[in-house]
Amino acid sequence: MADKKWMPRWFYQLASPRWCYDITGKLLPIFAVAAVLLLVTGTVWALMFAPADYQQGNSFRIIYIHVPSAILAQSCYMMMAVAGAIGLIWKMKVADMVAKSCAPIGATIAILALATGAIWGKPTWGSWWVWDARLTSMLILLFLYFGVMALNSAIESEQTAAQATAVLALVGLVNIPIIKYSVDWWNTLHQPATFTLTEKPAMPPEMWIPLLVMVIGFYCFFAVAMMLRLRNEIVRRERRSSWVRELISG
Amino acid sequence: MSFESFAEFIDMGGHGLYVWLSYAIALGVVVINIVNPLMQKRQIFTEQARRLRREKQNP
Numbered sequence: 001m002a003d004k005k006w007m008p009r010w011f012y013q014l015a016s017p018r019w020c021y022d023i024t025g026k027l028l029p030i031f032a033v034a035a036v037l038l039l040v041t042g043t044v045w046a047l048m049f050a051p052a053d054y055q056q057g058n059s060f061r062i063i064y065i066h067v068p069s070a071i072l073a074q075s076c077y078m079m080m081a082v083a084g085a086i087g088l089i090w091k092m093k094v095a096d097m098v099a100k101s102c103a104p105i106g107a108t109i110a111i112l113a114l115a116t117g118a119i120w121g122k123p124t125w126g127s128w129w130v131w132d133a134r135l136t137s138m139l140i141l142l143f144l145y146f147g148v149m150a151l152n153s154a155i156e157s158e159q160t161a162a163q164a165t166a167v168l169a170l171v172g173l174v175n176i177p178i179i180k181y182s183v184d185w186w187n188t189l190h191q192p193a194t195f196t197l198t199e200k201p202a203m204p205p206e207m208w209i210p211l212l213v214m215v216i217g218f219y220c221f222f223a224v225a226m227m228l229r230l231r232n233e234i235v236r237r238e239r240r241s242s243w244v245r246e247l248i249s250g
Numbered sequence: 251m252s253f254e255s256f257a258e259f260i261d262m263g264g265h266g267l268y269v270w271l272s273y274a275i276a277l278g279v280v281v282i283n284i285v286n287p288l289m290q291k292r293q294i295f296t297e298q299a300r301r302l303r304r305e306k307q308n309p
Contacts, residue, residue, distance in 0.1 A: 115275050
């Protein structure tokens with residue numbers, strides 16, 4: 001990095017594994033408390049207080065898991081791809097570690113979105129699965145996560161693995177707008193987006209406020225899971241540095 | 251409250267199995283994503299501590 005002036009200071013701090021280890025250590029408890037509060041509140045609200053849907057009855061309550069997990073699975077993928085790109089361009093080790101940490105979390109979240117979708121589909125559409133554009137593109141998202149994880153474990157050199165997975169993640173990024181617009185581009189059983197930035201939700205506040213609580217709760221949970229994995233990765237890869245030696249023996 | 255009784259709450263208007271199964275899987279996913287990295291952390295720290303001890307004994 002020849003010219004350091006054109007990037008803000010925090011960008012270079014982020015590049016320091018030690019700085020990241022310290023700051024995540026401070027942020028972790030905050031996000032953990034937030035995640036517990038939001039998810040417990042959201043779940044109680046969703047299961048007991050939100051009204052039942054006039055068509056779907058109580059099976060509608062699955063939305064409070066399904067929508068947050070589907071949103072998070074895509075956000076996590078975007079984060080993985082962006083972190084991978086930063087690692088590719090600036091050779092930032094921490095960015096590679098972030099990208100690597102995203103994959104297993106994203107995979108489990110994508111499984112959750114698909115599983116709850118199937119469980120919801122059974123009473124609503126009469127089928128666990130249909131080969132519809134939205135469902136298929138979500139399945140591809142899961143396979144992309146698996147691909148990234150497989151590449152990471154197949155390549156011995158950390159740096160080569162990071163580069164290869166970053167390229168795969170970036171290529172797979174085309175799937176994200178396909179997931180988003182699949183309900184508009186193709187005929188589908190799947191209902192359109194619940195939350196959009198430009199329009200009011202199509203459901204009453206008693207239904208969407210708990211959903212929003214769950215979405216934010218899921219993001220906080222993701223932050224916790226992410227930081228836990230990132231810190232492990234930092235310790236493992238920086239094990240030869242003096243500060244990690246002190247951390248381990250101290 | 252959307253339910254009159256506890257039995258009604260469990261039954262979810264006949265959709266109990268679907269609703270509870272969804273929430274159970276969600277709980278499982280959350281627990282895995284917290285427990286797995288914590289176990290990994292313990293493993294990394296014991297392994298590295300052992301390595302450091304070895305290095306101290308035969309430098």
